Amino acid sequence: xxxxxxxxxxxxxxxxxxxxxxxxxxxxxxxxxxxxxxxxxxxxxxxxxxxxxxxxxxxxxxxxxxxxxxxxxxxxxxxxxxxxxxxxxxxxxxxxxxxxxxxxxxxxxxxxxxxxxxxxxxxxxxxxxxxxxxxxxxxxxxxxxxxxxxxxxxxxxxxxxxxxxxxxxxxxxxxxxxxxxxxxxxxxxxxxxxxxxxxxxxxxxxxxxxxxxxxxxxxxxxxxxxxxxxxxxxxxxxxxxxxxxxxxxxxxxxxxxx
Amino acid sequence: xxxxxxxxxxxxxxxxxxxxxxxxxxxxxxxxxxxxxxxxxxxxxxxxxxxxxxxxxxxxxxxxxxxxxxxxxxxxxxxxxxxxxxxxxxxxxxxxxxxxxxxxxxxxxxxxxxxxxxxxxxxxxxxxxxxxxxxxxxxxxxxxxxxxxxxxxxxxxxxxxxxxxxxxxxxxxxxxxxxxxxxxxxxxxxxxxxxxxxxxxxxxxxxxxxxxxxxxxxxxxxxxxxxxxxxxxxxxxxxxxxxxxxxxxxxxxxxxxxxxxxxxxxxxxxxxxxxxxxxxxxxxxxxxxxxxxxxxxxxxxxxxxxxxxxxxxxxxxxxxxxxxxxxxxxxxxxxxxxxxxxxxxxxxxxxxxxxxxxxxxxxxxxxxxxxxxxxxxxxxxxxxxxxxxxxxxxxxxxxxxxxxxxxxxxxxxxxxx
Numbered sequence: 110x111x112x113x114x115x116x117x118x119x120x121x122x123x124x125x126x127x128x129x130x131x132x133x134x135x136x137x138x139x140x141x142x143x144x145x146x147x148x149x150x151x152x153x154x155x156x157x158x159x160x161x162x163x164x165x166x167x168x169x170x171x172x173x174x175x176x177x178x179x180x181x182x183x184x185x186x187x188x189x190x191x192x193x194x195x196x197x198x199x200x201x202x203x204x205x206x207x208x209x210x211x212x213x214x215x216x217x218x219x220x221x222x223x224x225x226x227x228x229x230x231x232x233x234x235x236x237x238x239x240x241x242x243x244x245x246x247x248x249x250x251x252x253x254x255x256x257x258x259x260x261x262x263x264x265x266x267x268x269x270x271x272x273x274x275x276x277x278x279x280x281x282x283x284x285x286x287x288x289x290x291x292x293x294x295x296x297x298x299x300x301x302x303x304x305x306x307x308x309x310x311x312x313x314x315x316x317x318x319x320x321x322x323x324x325x326x327x328x329x330x331x332x333x334x335x336x337x338x339x340x341x342x343x344x345x346x347x348x349x350x351x352x353x354x355x356x357x358x359x360x361x362x363x364x365x366x367x
Numbered sequence: 368x369x370x371x372x373x374x375x376x377x378x379x380x381x382x383x384x385x386x387x388x389x390x391x392x393x394x395x396x397x398x399x400x401x402x403x404x405x406x407x408x409x410x411x412x413x414x415x416x417x418x419x420x421x422x423x424x425x426x427x428x429x430x431x432x433x434x435x436x437x438x439x440x441x442x443x444x445x446x447x448x449x450x451x452x453x454x455x456x457x458x459x460x461x462x463x464x465x466x467x468x469x470x471x472x473x474x475x476x477x478x479x480x481x482x483x484x485x486x487x488x489x490x491x492x493x494x495x496x497x498x499x500x501x502x503x504x505x506x507x508x509x510x511x512x513x514x515x516x517x518x519x520x521x522x523x524x525x526x527x528x529x530x531x532x533x534x535x536x537x538x539x540x541x542x543x544x545x546x547x548x549x550x551x552x553x554x555x556x557x558x559x560x561x562x563x564x565x566x567x568x569x570x571x572x573x574x575x576x577x578x579x580x581x582x583x584x585x586x587x588x589x590x591x592x593x594x595x596x597x598x599x600x601x602x603x604x605x606x607x608x609x610x611x612x613x614x615x616x617x618x619x620x621x622x623x624x625x626x627x628x629x630x631x632x633x634x635x636x637x638x639x640x641x642x643x644x645x646x647x648x649x650x651x652x653x654x655x656x657x658x659x660x661x662x663x664x665x666x667x668x669x670x671x672x673x674x675x676x677x678x679x680x681x682x683x684x685x686x687x688x689x690x691x692x693x694x695x696x697x698x699x700x701x702x703x704x705x706x707x708x709x710x711x712x713x714x715x716x717x718x719x720x721x722x723x724x725x726x727x728x729x730x731x732x733x734x735x736x737x738x739x740x741x742x743x744x745x746x747x748x749x750x751x752x753x754x755x756x757x758x759x760x761x762x763x764x765x766x767x768x769x770x771x772x773x774x775x776x777x778x779x780x781x782x783x784x
Contacts, residue, residue, distance in 0.1 A: 182369045186383045200733060205383040218377040218734065238382075247565060253469070254452075255461035273455055274448020276388040277466060283565035285382035285730050289370040294448040350660070351564055367380070367731035 149262045150356075151301055152328040153312075154335045154344070155237050157361040159322035162187050162235040164209035169317030171207065173302060175292075182288040183207065184299040185239040185314055190365050191215060192231045198365045199223060210235075236366050237323060239314070240265065240286040240299035241347065241355030248278035248287060248298075257296060263328075263356055264303055269295050283351045301325060328356070370448065373749060374739045381734035387726045390752045391740055392446040394722045395760045397556045397578060398585065398715055400439040402764070404553040405586010406432035407480065407545055412635065414483075414542035420631040423624070427597075427777045428590040429487065433480050434768035440473070442760050445751045465559045472555060476548045483541040485521075486534045488775050492519045493526055515774070553582040560721060567661030567732075568668070568725040573650045580643035585714035587636045588707040591629055593768070595704055598625045601778065622700075629703050633693050636710065644686055647717070664732045672735065673724050681720055685713015 111119075170185045171178055186205030192198050201216040214222035246265050249257050256271035257278055272295035279287040279296060290297035302312035306325065310316075315323045326335025338344070338360070345362035346355045359366075371386025406428040412418045413425035444450045457470035499505065499513035523530075554575035560566075561574025602621050651669070654662060669677060689706035723738050741753030750756055 180369050181372060182384050198733075200380040200731070202380075202383055217379055218381065247563075250463045251465070251563070252461055253464040253466035254455040254459050256455075271452070271455065271459075272449065273452040275443075275446070275466065276448070277464065277559075279384075279388050280563050281565055283730055285385045288384035288386075289388070289448055291369050294370070367733055 147261075148327075148329045150328040151242060151263045151306065152326050152333075152335055152339060153239065153242070153301065153357040154324045154326065154338055155357060155359050156322050156324070157234055157236050157359055157363075159320040160187065160235040160237055160318075161320060162189055162206055162210045163319070164206040165317045165319060166237060166314035166323060167205050167207045169313040170299070170302075173305075173313035176297070177291050178207075180291045181205075182291065182297075184286070184297070185237065188236045188238060188366075189215075189233070190236065190363070191225055191233045192365055193225060193229045194231045195229075196231075199225065200365075200367065206235075232363075234361070234363065236359070236362075237314075238284070238286070238347075239357060240301070241284055241353065241357045242301065244354035244356065245352060247281040247283070247351070247353060248296075251277045251281040253277065264300050264306075265298070266300055266303060267296050267298060269293050272296050283348050283353065284355075370748070374741055374752070376737040376739065377729075377734065378737070379729075379734035380731050381729040381736060382731055385729055385736065387723065387736055387738045389722055389726060390446070390738065391723075391754070391757045392442040392752055392760070394715070394718045395442040395757055396439065396446075397553070397560075397582075397722075398718045399435060399442060399760065399764070400553050400556050401578065401582030401585045401714065401718075402589050403432050403435040403439050403476075403586070404549040404579070405583045405588075406435060406590050407549045407586070408583050409587050409590050409632070409635070411542040411546050411549075414538055415546065418631075420628065421635075424590060424594055424628050424632055426487065427594055428586075429480070429484060430771055430775050430777055431590060431593060431764075431768055432586075433484055434771050435764045436477055436480060438760060438764045438767065441763060442756075443469075445756055445760070465555060465562055468555060472548070472552050476545070476552045479541055479545045479548055483538055483545065484775065485519075486537045486541065489520065489523065489534055490526060490531060491776070492516050493524050496520055497524070519774075550579050554579045560725070565730060566725050567665055567728075569721065571650055571654075573646055574721075577643065577646045577650065580639055580646060581714050581717055583639045584636060584643050585711055587632060587639065588710040588714070591632050591636065591703060592707040592711070593765075594632075595625065595629060595700060595707075597777070626698070626700060629700065630698050633698065633703060633706070636707075637690065637693050640686065640690060640710070644682075661732060664728045668724060668727050668735070672727060673720060676716060676724070677720050681713055681716040684709055685716050686710075689713070 164187060167183055167186055170176070171183060174184055176182065176184060181204060183205040186202050186207075188200055188202045189206070189210055190198060190200050199215040203210070203212070203216045212222070214224050217223055242259075242263050242265055244263070246259055249259050249265060252258075252272075253275060254271060254273055256268045256273070257265060258268070259265045269290075274289065274295050276289070276296070279289070282298075287296055287298045289295065302310075302314075305312060312323075312325050315325050324335050324338075326333040328336050328339070330336060339358045342360060344358040344360055346358060347362075347366070348355070369386065371388050371390075374390065375386040377385075409421070410425040410427075410429040410432065413421040444453050447453050456466060457474075460467035460470060462468070496513060496516040496519075499509060499516065502509065505513060557575035557578030560569040560578075561571055563569045598621065605621065654665060689709040692702055692706040692709075695702075726736060726738070728735055741749035744750035744753050744755050
């Protein structure tokens with residue numbers, strides 16, 4: 110038989126032993142550590158009026174985020190829209206506009222091009238695209254192992270060591286921003302250059318844009334110029350109908366934009 | 368080269384990161400799980416609902432369902448970019464994802480089939496083990512067999528009437544419980560697609576139900592086909608062995624038994640086919656009638672680019688022709704073979720048209736993607752996601768079935784009742 114004193118001693122050891130790991134689990138919760146600030150929500154603003162389709166942002170992004178330069182995938186890209194006088198819309202994004210738009214003709218794929226005469230053009234414009242860091246991200250919902258997650262400051266991240274590469278998140282994203290990284294062979298996407306913005310820098314594409322078409326800010330700060338524009342200006346978001354609640358806002362969004 | 372670039376051809380306006388990411392293996396996955404579920408439902412028709420005419424095929428389809436089960440995993444592993452991490456789905460499931468339920472549903476279903484199989488074959492295990500135990504001077508192979516069967520009995524040697532009644536009861540309960548689980552296993556494969564709101568072709572609440580119905584159709588068709596093939600082989604063996612041993616059944620006797628089973632089973636096949644086609648057509652009509660934003664591009668895919676695949680191969684050759692073949696009076700074995708093969712083609716094309724067809728258009732609704740199945744592999748990726756990988760998955764269950772038949776004899780087995 111065990112003595113009462115011994116029993117109490119063992120009981121205390123067991124309780125202490127059990128409670129310690131539980132407490133430890135709470136301490137290492139990564140989102141609390143890195144992005145637990147209540148007063149921070151990253152927000153992005155694209156002014157399509159200012160974009161000229163130079164592709165500096167795409168190049169900067171590829172280099173900054175180590176996406177193989179010649180791989181036909183990209184975290185951000187620029188689309189060109191040309192609407193003709195008879196109401197037809199043409200759009201293209203040759204290699205994501207990494208080299209800008211060097212050809213006046215519209216790239217129709219399969220090596221075909223469409224020549225549109227100047228006098229037939231009603232309007233033409235460029236639209237940069239990137240991850241929308243949705244409030245209700247379908248990619249996070251469908252990940253079977255929780256390798257992609259949304260941190261409280263709004264950015265959706267991918268854990269390269271945990272992703273199994275099933276591609277369900279790629280299928281789930283209506284914006285087509287996700288792809289398989291050619292080197293790591295796991296899901297990859299824009300994360301507003303999380304490694305930069307958490308250190309007080311701007312996203313690489315924002316810094317690279319010579320015309321200020323791309324801006325990043327904090328939606329919780331009422332004095333932030335981006336927040337002010339989004340609140341006071343006439344802005345739009347992409348593919349509202351999917352209920353994803355995107356956080357990349359567009360100035361001068363046209364109905365032709367897909 | 369980026370994953371998917373090899374087999375994707377883009378046309379018009381497609382987002383730069385879009386490729387056909389889910390390829391032939393993801394076509395094989397619902398096709399194989401469908402066969403598992405269908406074979407199981409067929410075996411349950413006898414065990415639960417007491418459809419006596421299906422007795423012979425029910426044992427057969429149960430073993431076949433068990434052989435198909437591990438193969439349903441194979442295409443999933445082959446399509447993963449990180450197959451070694453596949454186990455994480457079971458270890459750290461993220462339950463908002465439809466795929467996360469996979470580990471649980473699959474294991475539960477596997478356990479149900481395995482235990483049902485055990486109860487069905489328990490008497491056989493015991494008898495074989497006892498017979499081998501009595502035998503003096505066992506050879507090495509017999510010794511291995513003895514040990515295997517002794518292990519398979521799990522120490523339950525009781526063969527009294529009472530014990531066997533309990534076995535039958537357990538089989539009935541397990542078969543009954545297995546039907547909803549089999550439907551869930553496959554319905555959830557449909558849910559994986561049906562719940563992707565980003566994909567206009569996939570997103571419909573009908574998807575799980577359509578998947579279940581077509582699963583049962585394909586499962587029954589494959590069971591009939593395999594049953595006929597094994598019966599034909601048996602007939603050949605019997606005819607060959609009869610020469611020295613005239614006591615064995617005549618191949619004519621086997622033949623009449625065969626056609627009876629086949630005719631009976633095809634009735635259920637036709638029934639489930641009607642259900643599956645009705646739902647598929649309902650979905651199509653509904654899409655056209657409501658004509659939401661995505662309908663323009665869907666119409667161009669369904670009635671244009673994929674017309675041959677959908678209306679000729681799937682609905683025409685895969686549904687209409689076998690439907691007529693099976694309903695015509697005086698069914699023959701040859702006609703049944705042709706009809707069930709076409710049914711299998713039809714269900715395969717349905718999976719193809721859902722999985723590949725769903726990626727045939729861009730999320731921009733302004734461009735298309737063509738899938739070119741890699742035929743001759745030139746690296747590991749084009750092997751596993753090409754024709755060779757698909758064939759590998761297609762052949763695997765038959766090899767497994769052959770192996771399992773060595774342990775669980777499907778035909779020459781004493782009656783368990």
